[in-house]
Amino acid sequence: MQSFLDIFDIYLLEAVINGILLGGVLALLALGLNLIFGVIDVTWICYAELVMIGMYGMYYLVQVFHLPYWAAAPLVILLVALLGAALHFFVIAPLLTAPPINQLLATGGVLFILQSFATVAFGIDFRNLGIRLPVLALGEMNFSYARLLSFAAALIGMVCVYLFLTRTFTGTAIRAIAQDRQIMPLMGVDPKRIYLVTSAIGGGLAGLAACLLVLQYDVHPFVGLSFGPITFLICVLGGLGNFIGGFIAAFVFAEIISLGGLFSDLEWGYVLAFAFFIVMMFIRPAGLLARRS
Amino acid sequence: MPVRRVARWLAGLSVALAALGVAAPTQAQDKKIKIGVIFDLTGPLAGGGSELQYTGVKIMLDHYAKTGVEGYKVEAVYADAQSKPDIAINEAVRLLEQEKVDMVMGFFSSAQCVPVAARVDQMKKFMWITTCISSGVFDGKNYKYVFRPQAAGNQYGMMTTDFIAQYSLSKFGKEPKDLRVAIIHEDGAYGVDVSKGNEAGAKKAGFNIVLKEGYSATAPDLSALVTKLKRAKPDVIFHTGYNPDITLLFRQAREQGLKFGAIVGHGAGYGVYEKLKEGLGADANYLFNTDPISIWLANQKGMDPKLPPVIKMVGEEFDKLKPGVPIRSAHVGIGAANAYVFLDDVLPRAIKKYGGVDPDALRKAALDTDIPEGGTMLGYGVKFYGEGEQYAGQNARSFPVVLQYIDDKSYVVWPKSQMQRETVLPLPAGTTYSYK
Numbered sequence: 001m002q003s004f005l006d007i008f009d010i011y012l013l014e015a016v017i018n019g020i021l022l023g024g025v026l027a028l029l030a031l032g033l034n035l036i037f038g039v040i041d042v043t044w045i046c047y048a049e050l051v052m053i054g055m056y057g058m059y060y061l062v063q064v065f066h067l068p069y070w071a072a073a074p075l076v077i078l079l080v081a082l083l084g085a086a087l088h089f090f091v092i093a094p095l096l097t098a099p100p101i102n103q104l105l106a107t108g109g110v111l112f113i114l115q116s117f118a119t120v121a122f123g124i125d126f127r128n129l130g131i132r133l134p135v136l137a138l139g140e141m142n143f144s145y146a147r148l149l150s151f152a153a154a155l156i157g158m159v160c161v162y163l164f165l166t167r168t169f170t171g172t173a174i175r176a177i178a179q180d181r182q183i184m185p186l187m188g189v190d191p192k193r194i195y196l197v198t199s200a201i202g203g204g205l206a207g208l209a210a211c212l213l214v215l216q217y218d219v220h221p222f223v224g225l226s227f228g229p230i231t232f233l234i235c236v237l238g239g240l241g242n243f244i245g246g247f248i249a250a251f252v253f254a255e256i257i258s259l260g261g262l263f264s265d266l267e268w269g270y271v272l273a274f275a276f277f278i279v280m281m282f283i284r285p286a287g288l289l290a291r292r293s
Numbered sequence: 294m295p296v297r298r299v300a301r302w303l304a305g306l307s308v309a310l311a312a313l314g315v316a317a318p319t320q321a322q323d324k325k326i327k328i329g330v331i332f333d334l335t336g337p338l339a340g341g342g343s344e345l346q347y348t349g350v351k352i353m354l355d356h357y358a359k360t361g362v363e364g365y366k367v368e369a370v371y372a373d374a375q376s377k378p379d380i381a382i383n384e385a386v387r388l389l390e391q392e393k394v395d396m397v398m399g400f401f402s403s404a405q406c407v408p409v410a411a412r413v414d415q416m417k418k419f420m421w422i423t424t425c426i427s428s429g430v431f432d433g434k435n436y437k438y439v440f441r442p443q444a445a446g447n448q449y450g451m452m453t454t455d456f457i458a459q460y461s462l463s464k465f466g467k468e469p470k471d472l473r474v475a476i477i478h479e480d481g482a483y484g485v486d487v488s489k490g491n492e493a494g495a496k497k498a499g500f501n502i503v504l505k506e507g508y509s510a511t512a513p514d515l516s517a518l519v520t521k522l523k524r525a526k527p528d529v530i531f532h533t534g535y536n537p538d539i540t541l542l543f544r545q546a547r548e549q550g551l552k553f554g555a556i557v558g559h560g561a562g563y564g565v566y567e568k569l570k571e572g573l574g575a576d577a578n579y580l581f582n583t584d585p586i587s588i589w590l591a592n593q594k595g596m597d598p599k600l601p602p603v604i605k606m607v608g609e610e611f612d613k614l615k616p617g618v619p620i621r622s623a624h625v626g627i628g629a630a631n632a633y634v635f636l637d638d639v640l641p642r643a644i645k646k647y648g649g650v651d652p653d654a655l656r657k658a659a660l661d662t663d664i665p666e667g668g669t670m671l672g673y674g675v676k677f678y679g680e681g682e683q684y685a686g687q688n689a690r691s692f693p694v695v696l697q698y699i700d701d702k703s704y705v706v707w708p709k710s711q712m713q714r715e716t717v718l719p720l721p722a723g724t725t726y727s728y729k
Contacts (some may be wrong), residue, residue, distance in 0.1 A: 014549070025513075116335075124339035126537045128572045135548050140523075142550035207430045216544065217513075218537040218572060222337050222376075226513040234438040254514075261517030266508040267480060269517060 012262065014141045019258030021143065024151025028212065029231040030238065030246040031157050032084075032178020032205030038241030039178045039198045042092050042103045046111035048224030050087075050203060053114060054080040054210025055219040059127045066078070068263035069131060077207035084203015085196050085239055093195070118221035126218040133215060146215040155210055157205060158247055164201075178241070233277055246290060249288055252276075325366035326640065326650040328354065329388030329397040331409075332424075336376025337511065341535040341562050342624045343376075343401035346424045349628025350399055352610045357636045359374065363644040367636070370394055374405055375556030381405035382412055389418050395650045396421060398632065403427030403446065403483035408506030410439045419655040421639075423631035426560065427486040431684045438652050440659045442631045442675050444585055444691040445684070446483060446559075450490020450531070452495075453557045453583050456695045456707040457529050458498035462716040465528055465554060474500045475527035477518065477542075479534045480507035487533040487559045495531075503527050510538045518542070519549045528719070528728075530552040536562030540572035547576065552728035557581040557695070566620040566698055576725045577698055579717050582707075586694045588670040590705055591646075595667045603633060604670055619704055623696070630670035638662055638675070665689065672711065 033047045044050070054076050061072035072108035091110055095103050133145040177184045177194050185191055217223060234253055239246030254275050261269030279290065299438075307350045332347035333339045357367040358678045370392050374381035381400070390392045391672060406425035414436040415421040419680055422430070422441035430441065461469045476491045480485030484507060493504050505526040508518055515538070522530065534542065540560040540682035563569070563582035571578045589608060594603045607629045611621055632635035640650070646661070647654035666674040695707035697716055706716035722729035 014523075015517055017519050018520065018549075022514050022516065090699065124335060124344055126340045126540070126568055126572070128540065130571070130574070132547075135550065137550065142548060142552075144545070144548035146548070180476050186691065218540055220337065220340055220560050221335070223537075225337070226511050234349065257514065258517050262520055266515070266518045267505055267510065270509070270512070279720070 002245055005237050010098055010140050015258050015262040019255040021147035021151050023254035024154045026234055026254055027247045027250035028154035028209045029227055030234045030250050032202040033235050033241055034241055034246045036202040039174050040195055044108040048228035049114035050080055050206040051210045052224045054207045055214040056122055058211055058214040059219055062129055073211040076211055077204050080207030081200040081204035087201040088199035115221050126220045128218050129214050150212040237277055239289055242289055245287045245289035325368050327368045327394045329370050330399045331374050331384055331393035332399045332401050333376045334373040337509040338402055342564050345622045345624035346401050346628035350423055350632045351624040352607050353629045353632040362640050378408055380403045381409050381532040385409045392467045399423055404481045406430045407482050414438050418653055419652040421635050427482040429486055431687045434687050438656055438675055439686045442634050442688045443497050443685055444693045446486030447490035447692050449559045449583050450487045452492035452693050453531055454494025454498050460718055470499045472526045473503045473505040474529045475525055476531045478507050479510040483670045484533040491531040493564055510535045515542050516545050519545045519551050523551050531590040532556055534562050545574050547725055553726055560584045564623045579720055580698050583693050584623045585627050585671040587623040588630055589621050591672045597668050600670050619701055634669055634675055655729045692711050
């Protein structure tokens with residue numbers, strides 16, 4: 001009994017809070033991917049690679065061109081937003097009416113192109129931004145400001161996207177076109193423009209994630225491998241295209257990883273998270289917040 | 294007339310002899326050994342040390358491509374394993390079957406070495422491993438055509454525990470049984486193998502093992518592991534990792550306030566100092582790395598006199614390729630030194646004594662290898678375990694050393710026979726991770 005009670009210590013609380021902060025990172029990553037899928041109905045398999053390009057952008061602007069972090073961040077968000085728009089224009093738009101598997105394979109191809117491009121252009125070295133944010137200490141518990149920032153950015157990002165989608169004409173058009181792609185052109189909405197705007201916003205969110213992740217992780221051409229699959233799973237778990245579902249799924253997933261890793265081996269945390277995903281796919285195939293039909 | 298005729302005959306004979314003289318070496322130079330070299334040049338392992346190992350091997354192969362060996366040209370064919378075991382196997386088979394290389398060399402990752410060694414030996418082709426360290430490559434396999442001069446993973450693990458055990462009382466003020474140690478490692482063949490050595494060494498020393506745990510090198514978050522380390526309060530952490538998991542662990546350890554007396558690394562990411570420095574800044578100071586000795590730090594007094602000029606050549610070539618690197622990575626030296634053993638010792642014997650470069654000639658020549666301690670650039674000798682022995686093909690005379698990075702320089706601090714300075718242990722008060 002005592003050994004069981006021993007686990008309820010300060011470290012358990014730290015693990016819970018760290019899980020929430022990791023959830024913030026994952027939620028931030030899932031936000032853009034969900035937006036793209038929700039509106040255009042295409043899954044960008046290469047989404048994490050856009051984040052990787054953004055991280056390189058931050059590295060070069062801050063370390064090589066000596067821009068302050070706060071000045072580099074908007075430029076990177078803009079750069080990745082443009083990249084997102086270009087991805088839609090050159091790759092997705094010609095395939096909009098193609099079968100979903102073709103679209104998936106095309107964005108998969110872009111994934112390999114971006115990885116290879118980064119390898120050739122930036123080399124295989126791990127690069128570090130060299131910025132070390134202070135640590136928030138609460139008694140024996142310590143928390144990373146970089147993660148707190150990601151958490152706050154994920155919350156603010158979600159609220160902003162929500163407000164944009166509900167309070168602006170373009171946002172309303174985006175939601176409308178997500179509901180019926182065929183009918184909206186009859187009401188004067190240019191779907192091409194809407195898709196381009198949505199892709200740019202999705203790219204911009206990837207850029208925002210890049211600005212925050214580069215404070216926590218080294219950048220290298222394959223950094224996307226650490227995040228890509230897990231981000232995709234979170235989006236599916238939350239219900240592809242469902243922002244709130246994705247947001248909640250990110251925190252559920254992160255808590256399972258964090259607490260599973262604390263009570264057992266770290267690997268078991270991931271095993272449990274993926275097992276949970278599979279079980280939920282049986283129980284709620286359309287995602288955590290899907291309505292029963 | 295007869296004089297003129299004799300002169301004409303002599304002239305003709307001279308021309309014929311000259312022509313033969315020219316033709317003979319040409320014919321000899323037509324003989325060549327084609328070596329397939331496999332390292333990870335892309336993917337996460339490339340920056341974790343594989344590309345540096347490749348650089349060391351390439352410097353040596355380029356050198357011998359100019360000089361040849363016993364009348365044989367040396368030709369290298371390079372392949373990228375892309376940090377994936379399946380690609381490594383496919384590339385090894387492709388090089389042997391399609392490129393018709395006489396042998397394969399290199400291999401950074403133990404996860405690749407284990408399956409590739411099995412495949413190559415099955416094909417009865419010769420394999421010379423310069424880098425990967427997993428004991429699992431040879432343990433009980435009884436391969437005939439696979440050889441490795443490099444030290445084995447369990448030796449790494451036991452060397453570090455031996456090092457800490459020697460200083461337990463004098464530096465930590467604790468008997469070994471009271472010293473709390475944690476063993477953490479990436480969960481591939483490399484990390485698991487070294488951790489087994491750590492565990493065996495820790496048990497032998499009588500340490501109190503408070504945590505032993507593996508993790509995926511590509512895990513996006515290690516905070517739960519750091520929390521467990523905080524809870525376990527180890528004096529010493531034995532860590533085996535690639536990169537960037539090493540920098541992620543240190544970053545999260547700093548952010549979560551983990552304190553300890555020392556962390557001892559085991560090659561791979563810990564062998565690339567400039568990356569540690571870039572990622573950790575001043576916190577890279579006083580880190581330990583266990584690896585074969587850097588060829589530029591090896592004691593040249595007790596070394597075969599033919600080796601120092603080769604070490605100098607490797608250093609100069611490396612500086613040309615990567616100018617401005619503060620510490621020449623031990624990885625480069627390991628690749629170069631282990632390739633050199635083959636090109637300087639095994640290959641000439643295969644050609645002269647066994648008549649060629651076919652797998653059996655190379656195998657017999659490798660089994661004849663008998664280099665005493667001090668006979669390689671890495672300080673150790675070479676004698677392979679023979680057929681029927683548990684580790685057949687593994688070098689029985691290799692050993693790693695414990696290095697410590699102090700003020701942007703690296704020093705051998707263990708074993709005592711190679712020691713270059715007194716170790717700084719535990720971490721000095723005031724440093725980020727110090728528990729003092």
